[in-house]
Amino acid sequence: MTSDSTLASCASVANQNAAARVDLTPLTTFRTLASAQQLLVLKHHRDLLALPSQLANKVFIVLGSGSNVLFVDDFAGVVVRNALTGMTIVTETAEYADIRLAAGEIWHDSVKKLSQSGFYGLENLALIPGTVGAAPVQNIGAYGVEIADFIQSVEVFDLATAQFVEFSAADCQFAYRHSVFKRHAYRQRYIITAVVLRLHKQFAPVLSYHGLLAAGEPQTPADLLAQVIALRQQKLPDPAVLPNAGSFFKNPAVTHEVLANIQQNYVDVPYFTINATQAKIPAAWLLEQAGFKGHARANGAGVHENHALILVNRGNAHGREIYALACDMMKAVKQQFGIDIVPEVRLVGVTE
Ligand SMILES: Cc1cc2nc3c(=O)[nH]c(=O)nc-3n(C[C@H](O)[C@H](O)[C@H](O)COP(=O)(O)OP(=O)(O)OC[C@H]3O[C@@H](n4cnc5c(N)ncnc54)[C@H](O)[C@@H]3O)c2cc1C
Known part of the structure; x- marks a missing residue:
C-alpha cells in the first residue's frame, strides 16, 4: 500500500455494513463503534484445523488485542481472535535460550516474565500493547530495539494447505514496522501461531535512545524494565483510559x-x-x-x-x-x- 493509495481512498470509504452482529468496540484499543458478522476465538491447535472450512469464501481478519487496527466501518466478515497460550524453552546454552511463545500470549507480560526469569533483551519493548502473534507482523520496535533482532522463527498455520509451517527470520523480510505478514496474500493465508525468540543470558542493555539515560544508566534488567515502563507511562496515553x-x-x-x-x-x-x-x-x-x-x-x-x-x-x-x-x-x-x-x-x- 502506498500513501498515494491511502490518500486516494480517503474520498470513498466502502460501506461494508451487512447484517453485522458481533460488537467490535471492546476488541480494539480505539474502542470505535463497529461490528462484525462472526467472531471465532482460537484457544487450541485443533481450532486452527477447523478454520479452512469455517473461513471458506468468507472475508476474515485475525485479531490479537486490536491495538494496531482501526475498523473504519462495520466488518462484513469473520474476526478470528488469537488466544493461543504457552511459553516453552526450545534450546538453552550458557549464552542464550530459544523461547517459544504462543501467539495469544500478552506481549508485555511475556517481556516481564522472561526478563525476571533471566532471559534478557526485550526490556526496551516493555509495555507495548498487544499479543505475541502480532509483534512480528509490524516488527514492533521501541527505543533502539526491534523484535526482528531476536526472532529465530515464526510458526504459522497455512489456511491453504491446513499445515503448520515455519518461517525463518529471513523469510519474514523484516523492515521498519514491516514484514511479509502485512502483504495481502499473506494475511489471507497465514495465521501466526507462535514465535521463537533467542534471548541472552548476559544483560547487555541497548541504551542508544537518549531518554533512557535520563534516569541514570540502568544497572540491572529490572532497572531497565522499570525505566522503559516509566518513560512510556509518562509519554504515551493508556488506551484503557484514552482509547x-x-x-x-x-x-x-x-x-x-x-x-x-x-x-x-x-x-x-x-x-x-x-x-x-x-x-x-x-x-x-x-x-x-x-x-x-x-x-x-x-x-x-x-x-x-x-x-x-x-x-x-x-x-x-x-x-x-x-x-x-x-x-x-x-x-x-x-x-x-x-x-x-x-x-x-x-x-x-x-x-x-
Ligand atoms: C499506546 C500504544 C503504544 C504503542 N506503542 C508501540 C511501539 O512502541 N512500537 C510498536 O511497534 N507498536 C506500538 N503500538 C502498536 C501495537 O501495540 C503493536 O503493533 C502490537 O504488536 C499490536 O498487537 P495486537 O495484538 O493488538 O495486534 P492487532 O492490532 O490485533 O493486529 C495488528 C495486525 O496484526 C495482525 N495479526 C494479529 N495477530 C495475528 C496473528 N496471530 N497472525 C497473523 N496476523 C495477526 C492483524 O490482522 C493486524 O493486521 C502501540 C499501540 C498503542 C495502543
Whole structure:
C-alpha cells in the first residue's frame, strides 16, 4: 500500500455494513463503534484445523488485542481472535535460550516474565500493547530495539494447505514496522501461531535512545524494565483510559534533497540519517507543524495534546470519523511539506 493509495481512498470509504452482529468496540484499543458478522476465538491447535472450512469464501481478519487496527466501518466478515497460550524453552546454552511463545500470549507480560526469569533483551519493548502473534507482523520496535533482532522463527498455520509451517527470520523480510505478514496474500493465508525468540543470558542493555539515560544508566534488567515502563507511562496515553492505537503514522523517509528544501524554511527540523541518500523525519514533528497537536473534533475524534502522532477517541467516535481526521492529517502534511505520510495502523475497510 502506498500513501498515494491511502490518500486516494480517503474520498470513498466502502460501506461494508451487512447484517453485522458481533460488537467490535471492546476488541480494539480505539474502542470505535463497529461490528462484525462472526467472531471465532482460537484457544487450541485443533481450532486452527477447523478454520479452512469455517473461513471458506468468507472475508476474515485475525485479531490479537486490536491495538494496531482501526475498523473504519462495520466488518462484513469473520474476526478470528488469537488466544493461543504457552511459553516453552526450545534450546538453552550458557549464552542464550530459544523461547517459544504462543501467539495469544500478552506481549508485555511475556517481556516481564522472561526478563525476571533471566532471559534478557526485550526490556526496551516493555509495555507495548498487544499479543505475541502480532509483534512480528509490524516488527514492533521501541527505543533502539526491534523484535526482528531476536526472532529465530515464526510458526504459522497455512489456511491453504491446513499445515503448520515455519518461517525463518529471513523469510519474514523484516523492515521498519514491516514484514511479509502485512502483504495481502499473506494475511489471507497465514495465521501466526507462535514465535521463537533467542534471548541472552548476559544483560547487555541497548541504551542508544537518549531518554533512557535520563534516569541514570540502568544497572540491572529490572532497572531497565522499570525505566522503559516509566518513560512510556509518562509519554504515551493508556488506551484503557484514552482509547488510541499508539503512533498512527510511520516516520517518512525522504531524500537529503527534500530534507534540505524543508530546512530552508524550518532550520531546526529534526531528522536522523538512514544512509547516503535518505533521512527520516519524525511524522510527529510534521503533524505538529501542521497544527494537529491537541486537535479535537465534536465527534470525539482527536489528537493527543502532547503527541501529534497519536490519534485518540475522546468519546464515541466512529471509525469513519477517526479515519476522516487521519485523511485530513495526511493531506495537510502533503500540502505543507510535499511529503506522504503512511498509516502504521491497519485500516480495515479502506484499502483491503
Ligand atoms: C499506546 C500504544 C503504544 C504503542 N506503542 C508501540 C511501539 O512502541 N512500537 C510498536 O511497534 N507498536 C506500538 N503500538 C502498536 C501495537 O501495540 C503493536 O503493533 C502490537 O504488536 C499490536 O498487537 P495486537 O495484538 O493488538 O495486534 P492487532 O492490532 O490485533 O493486529 C495488528 C495486525 O496484526 C495482525 N495479526 C494479529 N495477530 C495475528 C496473528 N496471530 N497472525 C497473523 N496476523 C495477526 C492483524 O490482522 C493486524 O493486521 C502501540 C499501540 C498503542 C495502543
